[in-house]
Amino acid sequence: MSGCRHLVLLLGDQLDAQSSALKDIDPAQDVVLMVEAEQESTHVRSHKLRTALFLSAMRHFAQELRERGLQVHYRSLDRENDATLAAGLQAALATFQPRAVIGVEPGDLRVRAAIEAALTPGLPLDWREDTHFLCSIPRFARWAGRSKTLRMENFYRKMRQAFGVLMEGEEPAGGQWNFDADNRKGFGKAGPQGLPAPRVYVQDEITQDVLRLVDQRFADHPGDVARFNWPVTRAQALVALEDFIAHRLPHFGAHQDAMWTGMPFGWHALISSALNLKLLNPREVIAAAEQAWRERDLELASVEGFIRQVLGWREFIRGVYFLDMPGLADANHFDHHQPLPSWYWTGQTRMNCMRQSLTQTLETGYAHHIQRLMVTGMFGVLAQIEPQQLCDWYLGVYVDAVEWVELPNTAGMALFANGGRFTSKPYVASGAYIKRMSNYCQGCSYSPEQRTGPQACPMTNLYWYFLDTHREAFERNPRTALMAKNLARLDEAERQAIGEQARISLNDLDNL
Numbered sequence: 227m228s229g230c231r232h233l234v235l236l237l238g239d240q241l242d243a244q245s246s247a248l249k250d251i252d253p254a255q256d257v258v259l260m261v262e263a264e265q266e267s268t269h270v271r272s273h274k275l276r277t278a279l280f281l282s283a284m285r286h287f288a289q290e291l292r293e294r295g296l297q298v299h300y301r302s303l304d305r306e307n308d309a310t311l312a313a314g315l316q317a318a319l320a321t322f323q324p325r326a327v328i329g330v331e332p333g334d335l336r337v338r339a340a341i342e343a344a345l346t347p348g349l350p351l352d353w354r355e356d357t358h359f360l361c362s363i364p365r366f367a368r369w370a371g372r373s374k375t376l377r378m379e380n381f382y383r384k385m386r387q388a389f390g391v392l393m394e395g396e397e398p399a400g401g402q403w404n405f406d407a408d409n410r411k412g413f414g415k416a417g418p419q420g421l422p423a424p425r426v427y428v429q430d431e432i433t434q435d436v437l438r439l440v441d442q443r444f445a446d447h448p449g450d451v452a453r454f455n456w457p458v459t460r461a462q463a464l465v466a467l468e469d470f471i472a473h474r475l476p477h478f479g480a481h482q483d484a485m486w487t488g489m490p491f492g493w494h495a496l497i498s499s500a501l502n503l504k505l506l507n508p509r510e511v512i513a514a515a516e517q518a519w520r521e522r523d524l525e526l527a528s529v530e531g532f533i534r535q536v537l538g539w540r541e542f543i544r545g546v547y548f549l550d551m552p553g554l555a556d557a558n559h560f561d562h563h564q565p566l567p568s569w570y571w572t573g574q575t576r577m578n579c580m581r582q583s584l585t586q587t588l589e590t591g592y593a594h595h596i597q598r599l600m601v602t603g604m605f606g607v608l609a610q611i612e613p614q615q616l617c618d619w620y621l622g623v624y625v626d627a628v629e630w631v632e633l634p635n636t637a638g639m640a641l642f643a644n645g646g647r648f649t650s651k652p653y654v655a656s657g658a659y660i661k662r663m664s665n666y667c668q669g670c671s672y673s674p675e676q677r678t679g680p681q682a683c684p685m686t687n688l689y690w691y692f693l694d695t696h697r698e699a700f701e702r703n704p705r706t707a708l709m710a711k712n713l714a715r716l717d718e719a720e721r722q723a724i725g726e727q728a729r730i731s732l733n734d735l736d737n738l
């Protein structure tokens with residue numbers, strides 16, 4: 227079709243059947259454009275499963291749009307072979323010569339800039355709001371106002387009230403907003419009991435074609451396509467949600483922070499990739515959890531703990547991304563510049579907590595929140611790794627990674643690179659925390675209690691060194707004053723020994 231009315235550009239993470247870009251589409255005059263671009267898998271080294279998930283979900287979504295009677299111009303890597311989104315867009319502009327381009331605001335400002343730069347000068351571009359989210363970008367900015375620090379808990383309470391979630395009149399259900407104290411238990415010596423098996427998704431021809439393509443084209447990227455098992459259609463995403471609500475939500479809260487060897491998924495929802503591709507809508511996820519609580523008499527602590535992640539953290543993190551970019555991408559509060567140890571790409575380290583979390587990530591494209599925050603992320607702060615290097619790693623290796631959600635979580639929450647804009651203290655702890663929350667220390671060459679000496683746990687040693695390095699800041703902050711007090715109990719000789727050992731480790735991170 228030459229000279230169409232609108233070219234409607236849908237990105238790989240905008241697979242929302244209710245998309246604002248589709249609301250006034252006219253199949254007779256408009257064309258939907260979807261582009262598979264090489265650069266989206268290479269600008270950070272993308273895990274094979276992450277690339278496969280995006281491509282398979284995009285191809286399925288294009289098929290569904292065609293079944294709705296829409297005209298879809300789908301540019302695939304094995305046919306048109308576009309190096310970049312911009313190249314694909316420009317080719318489509320030349321073919322269809324639209325009078326305007328319509329799109330949904332991208333969740334990655336790099337992508338937005340590339341699209342804008344690729345347009346023919348003077349061609350109108352209509353960026354529409356991403357109505358997938360409950361809180362729009364302007365609404366979040368109004369809530370944040372001029373505050374220097376932002377607290378998720380305050381935002382979450384407003385969201386509960388505004389959307390009437392888990393409310394009894396004006397009051398929170400159960401008389402409390404937050405049940406954290408009842409959640410976050412370890413497993414004890416016996417380990418996880420009665421864990422339901424993860425759901426297995428059927429791979430149709432579309433998925434199998436994509437897996438072959440990704441395996442050949444990105445042969446040197448991490449991951450093994452034989453491990454692919456993520457929902458790629460709305461139907462599969464709904465199965466994922468139902469599976470979680472039926473089998474894992476009842477115990478979600480209690481075990482949400484616990485880790486165990488050979489237990490990659492625990493009681494977690496495993497829906498972040500489906501949510502971020504927009505195959506699931508957060509409203510239906512929240513409603514399903516609340517309904518299960520009302521009808522099945524589930525523990526409120528579990529249900530509230532889960533809803534807080536979706537209605538609170540997810541919406542909050544997105545608001546922060548748009549509020550604090552572009553500065554957030556370059557933030558480096560502690561001025562850390564260590565290179566990323568090579569074993570982040572192999573899992574080959576003697577630190578068992580890191581080995582388990584990294585191996586699992588490289589095998590499945592998934593790690594749960596505490597593995598990301600308190601193992602691979604915490605090591606990043608303690609080992610003084612440059613935030614941008616670790617952010618690129620997180621963006622590449624997780625199947626649910628898109629910049630709007632990955633960057634604030636990594637730079638802001640895990641690495642404190644923005645100086646505590648939305649966290650009241652750095653998330654740092656010694657190996658004792660990991661010992662309490664997992665069985666990782668049992669299979670480790672190091673000993674979590676030891677601060678110095680050949681068996682000293684690098685997490686523990688670097689934690690104390692970090693406290694010592696930032697002693698004044700820890701003393702000033704009421705949330706960390708106790709940590710500083712504990713440091714003050716160490717004698718000078720011990721502090722010296724901690725420093726010496728830390729410097730040796732920091733000079734040779736690749737050999738830990």
Ligand SMILES: Cc1cc2nc3c(=O)[nH]c(=O)nc-3n(C[C@H](O)[C@H](O)[C@H](O)COP(=O)(O)OP(=O)(O)OC[C@H]3O[C@@H](n4cnc5c(N)ncnc54)[C@H](O)[C@@H]3O)c2cc1C
Binds near residue numbers: 498532598599603620
């Ligand atoms: C360093 C770091 C990087 C992260 N990078 C990403 C990322 O790239 N993409 C991503 O979706 N999540 C990211 N998270 C948040 C969280 O780890 C994942 O959302 C979660 O592990 C996904 O697994 P699940 O679906 O089983 O979630 P559950 O643990 O079962 O939680 C339910 C849902 O809540 C939402 N959620 C929970 N915590 C967060 C959070 N902090 N921010 C946003 N949404 C949240 C997710 O949509 C998730 O599916 C990151 C966290 C950290 C600490």
Ligand code: SF4
Binds near residue numbers: 577661671685
């Ligand atoms: S001893 Fe230290 S390095 Fe080893 S698993 Fe425990 S916390 Fe990790």
